[in-house]
Amino acid sequence: MHWHLSLCSWWPFTAPSLLLLSILGRQAGLAVVEVTGCSQWGAPSNESISLDGDVIIGGLFNVYYIPSAIERSFTKPPLYLSVHCGLSLDLEPLKYMYAMAFAVEEINNNSSLLPGVKLGYRIFDCCGRYPWALKAALSMVGGDTQSCNLTPAPLLIGESSSTIGIMLSRILGPLSVPVISYLASSPCLSDRNQFPNFFRTIPSDIYQARAMAQLAIRFHWTWIGAVLENSDYGRLAIQEEIQGKGVCLDFIETVRRETIMSDARRAALTIQASTVRVILVFCWYTDVKELFLELAKRNVTDRQFLASEAWSTSDDLLQDLTISKVSSGVFGVAIRSSAIPGFETYLRNLHPTRRPGDIFLREFWETEFGCSPGDTPFFERSSSKASLPQCSGTESLQEVQHPLTDTSQLRVSYNVYLAVYAAAHALHSLLSCPQTHSYSRNNSSTCSSPKNIKPIQLLQHLNNVNFTTPQGEMFYFQGADIPAKYDLVNWQNTPEGKLKLVLIGRVDGFDIHLNESAIQWSTGSNQVPVSVCSESCPPGTRMANRKGEPVCCFDCIPCAEGEISNKTGSSQCDQCPTEFWSNAEQTACVPRQLDFLSFNETLGITLTTAAVSGAAVTTAVFVVFIYYRQTPVVRANNSELSFLLLVSLKLCFLCSLGFIGRPSVWSCRFQQAAFGISFVLCVSCLLVKTMVVLAVFRSARPGAESLMKWFGPGQQRGSVCIFTCIQVIICAIWLTLSPPVPKHDLGFQGSKVTLKCATASMVGFSLVLGYIGLLACTCLLLAFLARKLPDNFNEAKLITFSMLIFCAVWVAFVPAYVSSPGKYVVAVEIFAILASSYGLLLCIFAPKCFIILLRPEKNTKKQLMAR
Structure with a gap:
């Protein structure tokens, strides 16, 4: 089958596609595609240089560029079909191109690498345009056509753009043509499943973005802005590493080369209005220049810029005084620099007469020296400068200080240099492989010849390349990538007003080595800028x-x-x-501070005073009763029990003091035993007194005379003793088996830990309280029954009121005791003891003292027996 297609009138995107069909068809042996019009888009145009050789390496560079002042309206097709894509030379890519040429010539002079094989190159200027890059790549890979007699290139070096790198890898993937990029750093290109034929001598942006995130965290920049190139280069780096690392982005502004003027204005306004002080910029240096010019117009000079490797070492920006105030203090990640011995001499020896086919060198010569190096048929582009005078021949780069000849910091140029050497070593391995280790697709037993190299063979050898560079550095690919190494650079002011590039550290993989004291920030000092949305929260x-x-x-x-x-x-x-x-x-x-109810605090002093006062009043009453013991009021209702009751009340008041102070093993045991026994003694006396009152009035009835023999003085003392001994037995058993012990109470959350007597057995404590309650309730019941007995002075009424108060206090004690925190548990128990003791003392003895001391006329037997 034979097809004939005329491509001269086709749009450039269509032409490369048909050329790809031609290449695939020819390699498959299925069809022949006759392509005419190759001179327009397939053959080397004036924007290319070449060197013949046994094996040709293709090179793609962006030597020319359209100034950013040209806006694209997107209302009509771009002029991709024009012969020239740019208006002026870009010196940095020009240096990259000559680094490739130098490396090829150096390899050809090396007898140990590719011996007997001459390496050649074909280098195209792609101007950063997708169609130009694709048609140049396919024309080099396509080789011989009916219209163009060209040797196919089994390998390409280029391009600088990640987007173009993705396109080239996808289009050339079916052909297995290796592509080695020197500047395409998008993280997605590391995916070997999608891009098995792609390699690069620049680290992935994953490492660059990760280093920037680490630097932002190191300097506590949590609130930053970002200006990104609207391409794979800018977007993926931010998505991969910056976001989600504790660093927040206030804004993300994207810019495009075609609309950079309006995009730069928009981004400048956003930066001016934002509160962030640190701006991350992932753009090409020409875009950054427009942004800085817009910021300079608005006098925005207090921002700290973090630079990506695409512009962190740009001489064009460093030497521009109009933006020096904006760009002062730029802190950036840069491609690591390395020396290429002999490269400076090579550049200084460049001359149009020795390279008659080099249109780029001629253009540079005309621009630099203002003269025409001579008329040759190669230079159609020079027609616009035909009026220039002829050069004298003495012009030379030997003594000229020019950015093109400056090799003090070779970065991308060194990447290009490494790419050529990687290709050369892969070719060397392929052409000298042993017969038993053939990598050809059909598994032939012979190695390839320089004239019959298949790209898939070269691709397989390139995956395993491992060599030492002329500078003594080990080189190998990790998939598509090389080990990550960067320089950290800082733009610092000089006395002349210009900015200089200062090396302040390096990045080696995930490790950052930085000399912080050498950094000059945008503020002009060593003080690190602050860029946070909220100030860090202080301790506490x-x-x-x-x-x-x-x-x-x-x-x-x-x-x-x-x-x-x-x-x-x-x-x-x-x-x-x-x-x-x-x-x-x-x-x-x-x-926690140890806390307990002490004698020194207000509450302790108050309770102690109340207890001592109660004991003193009880003593005073006791003295009064002793003094007036022969009077009828004292002798009534068994004065002996009254004296015993006063003693027990005094013990009740004094036992409360045992609850105050630092708890110890013995104090915990004593306070509960004293409390239980004292109150049982007290209530027992009241109970016996009530029983005596009832017995007296019952005995007055006919037939009940013998009742009083059971309530004589001996029986009364015995009853009190029996009732009290039962409590003593209960306390003895409780304190023997499971006594209260001092314990830290951590249940109450506070700054203090309470030291209290912990009741180990609630059964024992409950029996003590229950027995007191049983006696009190019995006494209350009997006193209530005897309250209306006919007598002028009925003590049963007084006992009734005292027992009501007593029972009310201890019924209220239970919920208060359970709910009180810390040391207040002890205070509640003391309060209950004192309240019930005062209630008994006042209700029973206050009326008697009143009669004895203030109404002595009533303290007679006649008054006492009156009804």
Whole structure:
């Protein structure tokens, strides 16, 4: 089958596609495609240089560029069919191109690498345009056509753009043509499944973006802005590493080469209005220049810029005084630099007469020296400068200080140099492989010849390349990538007003080595700029995110009691251990203060005073009763029980003092036993007195005379003793089997830990209280029954009121005791003891003392027996 297609009138995107069909058809042996019009888009145009050789390496560079002042309206097709794509030379890519030429010539002079094989090159200028890059790549890979007698290139070096690199790899993937890029750094190109034929001598942007994120965290820049090239280069780096590393982006502005003027204005306005002080810029240096010019117009000079490797070492920006105030202090990641011995001499020896086919060198010569190096048929582009005078022949780059000949910091040029050497070593391995290790697709037993190299063979050898460079550096590919190495650079002011590039550190994989003291920031000092949405929370507080705002914008909330944060910027407060509590500043856990009801505090003094006062009043009553013991009021109702009751009341008041002070093993045992026995003794006396009153009035009835013999003085003392001994037995058993012990009470969360007597057995404590309650209720019941007995002075009424008060106090005691925290449990128990004791003392003895002391006329037998 034979097809004939005329491509001269086709749009450039269509032409490369048909050329690809031609190449695939020819390699498959299925069809022949006759392509005419190759001179327009397939053959080397004037924007290319070449060197013949046994094996040809293709090169793609962007030597010319259209100035950013040209806006694209996208209302009509771009002029991709024009012969020339740009208006002026870009010197940096020109140096990259000559680095490739130098490396090829150096390899040809090396007898140990590719011996007997001459390496050639064919280098095209692609101007950064997708159609030009594709048609140049396919024309080099296509080789012989009916219209163009060209040797096919089994390998390409280029391009600088990640997007073009992706396109080239996808289009040339079916042909297995290796593509080695020197500047395409998009992370997605590391995917060997999608791009098995792609290699690069520049690290992936994953490492660059990760280094920038580490630097932002190191300098506490949590609130930054970003200006990105609207391509794979800019977008993927931000998505991969910057976001989600504790760094928040206030804004992301994208710019395009075609609309850079309006995009730069928009980005400048955003930067001016933002509160961020650190701006990350992932763009080509020509785009950055437009952005800085817009910022200079608005006098925005207080921002710190983080530079990507695409512009961090740009001489064009460093030497531009109009943007020096904006760009001062730029801190960036740069492609690592390395020396290429002999390259400076090579550049200085460049001359149009020795390279008559080099249109780029001629253009440079005309621009630099202002003269025409001579008329040759190669230079159609020079027609616009035909009026220039002829050069004298003495013009030379030997003594000229020019960026083209400056090899002090070779970065991308060295990447190009490495790419050529990687290709050469893969070719060397392919052409000298042993017969038993053939890599050809059909598994032939012979190695390839220079004239019969298949790209897939070269691709397989390129995957395994491992060599030492002329500079003594080990080189190998990790998939598509090389080990990540970067320089860290800083733009610093000089006395002349210009900016200089200063090396301040390096990045080796994931490790950053940085000399912070050598950095000059945008402020002109060594003071690190501050760029945060919210100031870091001081110790003692925690961060609380604001609703609907980025995580870097937050409020500082004080830690709760018992929690601390001991460092700046804590996201949460930590709970102190059980026996510790937070200090006043909430910054440290300190041991809790030991807390108990002491005699020195206000509450302890008050209760002690009340107890001592009760004991004193009881003593006073006792003295009065002793003094007036012969009077009828004292002798009535068994004065002996009255005296015993006063003694027991005094013991009740004094036993409360045992609850105050630091608890110990013996004090815990004594206080409960004293409390239980004292109150049983007291209630027993009242119970016996009530029983005596009832017995007296019952005995007055006919037939009940013998009742009083059971309630004589001996029987009364015996009853009190029996009732009390039962309580003594209960306390003895309780204190023997499971006595109360001092214990730290940690249940109450506070700065203090309470030392109290812990009741180990609630059964024992309940029996003690229950027995007292049983006696009290019995006494209350009997006193209630005897309250209306006919007598002028009925003590049963007084006992009834006292027992009501007693029972009310202890019924209220139970819930108060259970719910009180810390040392207040002890205070509640003391209060109950004192309240019930005062109730008994006042209800029973206050009326008698009143009669004895203030109404002695009533203290007679006649008054007492009156009805």
